[in-house]
């Protein structure tokens with residue numbers, strides 16, 4: 408519809424989550440209007456995050472090094488693993504100060520509609536961790552929506568036979584919502600009130 412670089416920008420923006428064709432156009436024309444320096448700051452922030460930030464070898468959290476700050480920290484209890492969908496959910500749980508263990512970031516939730524199956528998530532690594540480390544409890548803190556619940560049930564069935572205690576954070580969170588939008592007190596309560604499942 409537009410010429411070369413403008414259309415390329417619209418196409419790239421349109422690939423971002425939550426950005427439809429109209430928003431992509433609006434953002435592209437906004438970027439055309441701003442100063443070169445401002446646009447370059449955005450471009451640099453994107454390049455730097457790709458160059459400097461990686462995923463933790465153990466838990467798949469974002470990390471500047473091979474291991475993230477939680478996997479590196481000897482004060483964090485390695486016998487407890489809290490499973491979350493995305494790094495932003497981990498941040499939400501950290502804010503509650505309820506958890507002193509380690510994390511495992513799946514990279515999403517099982518969603519047949521979106522074509523996301525167990526093999527697309529960091530599930531095999533979780534099973535390996537539970538099998539090799541001295542893990543006593545796996546806390547499933549996936550989102551309280553259809554995909555998050557389906558993922559929790561799948562993991563409970565998978566991990567149960569390994570003899571580890573598997574718990575799910577309590578209901579009471581807004582159904583259909585995301586952990587990251589829950590306030591600290593609600594999420595803290597959901598965490599403290601977790602129940603064993605799949606036993």
Ligand SMILES: [Zn+2]
Pocket residue numbers: 463464465466467468474475476477478479
């Ligand atoms: Zn880690």
